Amino acid sequence: MARLLFWRLLRTALAVWALASGVFLLSRLEGSTAVELAQPDPAELRVAGAAATPAARQALDEATRHRLGLDIPLFYVGTHPVAATTADRWHWNGVPNQYHKWLSEVVRGRLGTSFRTGESVGGRLQQALRFTLPLTGTAAALAVVFALLLAQRLAARPGWHRPVRGALVALQALPLFVIALGLLLLFANPATLAWFPSYGLEQAIDADVDEGSRLGSYLWHLALPVAALTLSALPELTLQLTAALEQELGSQYATTARAKGLGERAIISHHALRNALLPSLAQLAELLPALVAGAVVVEVAFALPGMGRLLAEAAAARDFPVLVGSVLLVGTARLLALLITDLLARWADPRIRWQQ
Amino acid sequence: MYRARHNFLVGARLCLAIALLLQGCTAKRRAAGSVQIRWAHDPENLDPMAMANQTAIDAINLLNCSLLQVDFATNQFAPALAEALPTVQLLGDSLMRLHYTLRPEAAWDNGRPVLATDVAFTLKLMFCPGLPNTGPSSQYRFIRDILVDPHYPRRFTLVCTSQSVENVQASGDFFILPEAALDPKGELRAFSLAALQRHVAAAPSPAVLQALARRYAAASPGQTPARLPGCGPYQLVKWEKDRYLSFQRKAHWWADRVRSRPLALQARPARLEYAIIPDPATASLALQRGDIDVFPQMPPREFKRLRQTPAARAALNFYTTASYDVVTAGFNTRHPALSDALTRQALGRCFDAAGLLQGSELGEGQRTVGLISPADRLNYNNKLVLLPFDLAGAVALLRQAGWQRGTSVAAGWQRLSAQGPQQLRLTMRYRTDEPLFATVALQFQAAAASIGVPVSLQPTEAGAFTVALHNGEFDVYVRALRGNPFMFNFTSILHSQAIGAGNTTGFGTPESDRLIEAIAAASTVPHRAQLLHRFQALMQQQMPLVPLFFRSNHLVAQKRLTSLHPTSLKPGFAAMAIGEAVPSTSP
Incomplete structure (x- = not known):
């Protein structure tokens, strides 16, 4: 088992390195856009003496390129035109290149500095995760618990199946922003019910409030965003688990259990659930990268400063160090999730262990 | 069954009670004299050198002072750190000296x-x-030298390579930083301004300058502005990225000692809180709940909806001002089919500016003949006629330009030129992040199609749009240009020497170049106005750009707030001048 785990972890590390390297190299192909966006906004009219000639513009571009570290070769090898008429020729750039610099820093645990703010990317990710993990983690936990309860109830009482499934399918069809805005307009609106706050987490305006009130305020602010995420994740988990449970309850071992006089609930919890969970494990594993990646829609709707917003804004502003750092993190979470799924599947289904 | 229902009802009541309890316990408390303002995004960087975006400029404005600052009551520059507006001394035909004296009270x-x-x-x-x-x-290269008065350390003279009116104002519009904090030994004094301006970016810089750059980076004014002493009225108390910024009024600000303070030097709120709320619908709810006090640049539809709500009308004040943001279409004049003015004029008549204004701004913006705002009565050329939405006129102009319509609808318009046959078939780019641009593009596409000009739309992501415009990868584009009432230098967007830099349309004629240069160099306001009138007429005739309309600013604030001074200038109000109405004590 330990050997298997070691090899899988090694493969995961290699896959993460390949993913991050690919994203790094691809993103730097857009380097000129990053330089362009770092210049004064061209839509800002009538700035006195703004760089008005191609030469002045080029000087500005070069200064920006130097500041962002984009003025050295991208990779160990590259092409450069020998003359206008000849084809590009491959060229060895040596160690001082952007990729080598980045990789050396990553190995030392440093993800670079943001193009936009000059902050360390590690610090920025840490800050975003501080808000994202409680949000997505709570939502994922609630979705799993509710899905387990609901699926078992539905399997035990087939009479409720049709209306509840209809409602779940309808909920699943709703985009997340509709759910988020619907909750806001229902429960944070003075025109309807203003039970919950409309944005943010607790503000640090009141330095004198005690820890209990602070925690209460935090939970109160988190209620609607967590509800939105839970409602969006719940249908898929419940429908899958219900279908799997129904199939298991129709199997011969369930019939035998019934013949022995076991109640439906006991059959579900003691026999059918573990078998029915197998397909749901993959869904649960999908939740892990989502926990880290955040939920950009909910973060924007409720003005929460999480990973989703950070990633989306970094992509829009071509803030490559933040973008690559985020991809590295989310990619690692995804690959670890796949590993955990495999391990859980081995636990849940002995046949997989026997086959290997 | 009964038990389950009973359990459910008990659970629901419990949840409700907890929610109400939480609400009661944790309702937002507001510090006295605090004003909460909505920002759509984080300023990201508070470095006075970088000034990354408008929110950053607003924040830096609270921490630092410049020589001159805009007085929102008059929309004119007024003295801030400077005792008075600079006195101008013209030297020859191209140089000028600007004499400044700093206020004796001004202190870090x-x-x-x-x-x-x-x-x-x-x-x-x-x-x-x-x-x-x-x-x-790039903006302040026109200041070539600064001469400090050896007898009076608060007096100095700026030597400028221009006699332009707008450079007089621009010469005082930058934030002053403390020398003692960043260069305690005064090592930078050994370098003249001209020598630094001549320095080539790629050349190795002297050790003194490298050390200064390192000290500046270590001070990190972009992220921790409190490390440097400022001379503005507020200090940054807390900055939670993408959440809020909190500014505290200094107990003893130097300007408190200034007699008859101008509006630019007023700082009334004890605390200014900027809440970062990206979504306007969420921000609107927060405003209605009283969680925020001021919502600048509210989208027109939400503004109208809220203004029609009795509860909102009772609690909020609504302000509308004209803005200096002009929605503009641009033609790629390097495209052979768009290289002549008649074709551009014809296509310009396919924009229904009045309809678009009504649809997007709910009729509250202003149509325009050019890039100068109609609110600027002196410089706006009101003798010119607004461009009509006239498809019959467009067809006539296309024929005048030598275009002939094919026999079938699909054939479109064709003409013969020295380079061979041309076909009038256009691609139009616009940014996807603002629905207005998509509306303009769709309207243009439909109108052009009705006269047989096929237009394919290319909605483009904002960053890619900027690059596409820079590289000339478009035939027609739509965007908003942001102006102000102080600067009229069109060199960077319409001069032929800026083709390949900021002149995205590729337009430029000797006549237009001369006019742009004359405007930029004009040393008196009436002369500049005269030149601007001619410039607007020329641009309407040549039509590399089709200015459609100026947008409006919508500001909503809580009724208890007074003296917001709603203005056409960004951010649309004077945050530092805001006061609070004394609550009525009558029974």
Whole structure:
């Protein structure tokens, strides 16, 4: 088992390195856009003496390129035109290149500095995760618990199946922003019910409030965003688990259990659930990268400063160090999730262990 | 069954009770004299050299002072750190000297006086290699030298390579930084401003400048502005990225000692809180709940909806002002089919500016003949006629331009030129992040199609749009240009020497170049107005750009707030001048 785990972890590390390297190299192909966006906004009219000639513009571009570290070769090898008429020729750039610099820093645990703010990317990710993990983690936990309860109830009482499934399918069809805005307009609106706050987490305006009130305020602010995420994740988990449970309850071992006089609930919890969970494990594993990646829609709707917003804004502003750092993190979470799924599947289904 | 229902009802009641309890316990408490303002995004960087975006400029404005600042009551520059507007001394036909004196009260947070050496240091910092100063280094290159009065350390003279009116104002519009904090030994004094301006970016910089750049980076004014003493009225108390910024009024600000303070030097709220709320619908709810006090640049539809709500009308004040943002279409004049003015005029008549204005701004913006706002009565050419939405006229102009319509609808318009046959078939780019641009593009596409001109739309992501415009990868584009009432230098967007830089349309004729240069160099306001009138007429005739309309600013604030001074200038109101109405004590 330990050997298997070691090899899988090694493969995961290699896959993460390949993913991050690919994203790094691809993103730097857009380097000129990053330089362009770092210049004064061209839509800002009538700035006195703004760089008005191609030469002045080029000087500005070069200064920006130097500041962002984009003025050295991208990779160990590259092409450069020998003359206008000849084809590009491959060229060895040596160690001082952007990729080598980045990789050396990553190995030392440093993800670079943001193009936009000059902050360390590690610090920025840490800050975003501080808000994202409680949000997505709570939502994922609630979705799993509710899905387990609901699926078992539905399997035990087939009479409720049709209306509840209809409602779940309808909920699943709703985009997340509709759910988020619907909750806001229902429960944070003075025109309807203003039970919950409309944005943010607790503000640090009141330095004198005690820890209990602070925690209460935090939970109160988190209620609607967590509800939105839970409602969006719940249908898929419940429908899958219900279908799997129904199939298991129709199997011969369930019939035998019934013949022995076991109640439906006991059959579900003691026999059918573990078998029915197998397909749901993959869904649960999908939740892990989502926990880290955040939920950009909910973060924007409720003005929460999480990973989703950070990633989306970094992509829009071509803030490559933040973008690559985020991809590295989310990619690692995804690959670890796949590993955990495999391990859980081995636990849940002995046949997989026997086959290997 | 009954038990389950009973359990459910008990659970629901419990949840409700907890929610109400939480609400009661944790309702937002507001510090006295605090004003909460909505921002759509984080300023990201508070470096006075970088000035990354409008929110950053607003924040830096609270922490620092410039020589001149805009007075929102008059929309004119007024003295801030400077005692008065500069006195102008013209030298020959191209140079000018601007004489400034700093206010005797002006001081940094640590009590040191703000001196002319600080101004000289800041100007030199703009050209110091290794700093994020690409913006100011291109804007303030016209200041070639600063002469500090050896007898009076608060007096200095700026030597400028231009006699333009707008450069007189621009010469005082930058934030002053403390020399003592960043260069305690005064090592930068050994370098003249001209020498720093001549420094080539790629060349190795002297050790003194490298050390200065390192000290500047270590001070990190972009992220921790409190490390440097400021001379503005507020200090940054807390900054939670993407959440809020909190500014506290200084107990003893130097301007408190100034007699008859202008609006630019007023700072009334004890605390200014900026809440970052990206979604306007969420921000609107927060405003209605009283969680925020001011919502600047509210989308027109939400503004109208809220204004029609009795509860909102009772609690909020609504303000509308004209803005200096003009929605503009541009033609790629390098495209052979768009290289002649008649074709551009014809296509310009396919924009239904009045309809678009009504649809997007709910009729509250202003149509325009050019890039000058109609609100600027002196410089706006009101003798010109607004461009009509006239498809029959467009067809006639196309025929005048030599285009002939094919026999079938699909054939479109064709003409023969020296380079061979041409076909009028266009691609139109617009940014996807604003629905207005998509509306303009769709309207143009439909109108052009009705006269047989096929237009394919290319909705483009904002970053890619900027690059596409720079590279000339478009036939027609739509975007908003942001102006102000102080600067009329069109060199960067319409001069032929800026083709390949900021002149995205590729337009430029000797006549237009001469006119743009004359406007930029005009040394009197009436002469400049005369030139601007001619410029607007020429642009309407040549039509590389089709200015459609100026947008409006919508500001909503809680009724208890007074003296917001709603203005056409960004951010649309004077945050530092806001006061609170005394609550009525009548029974």
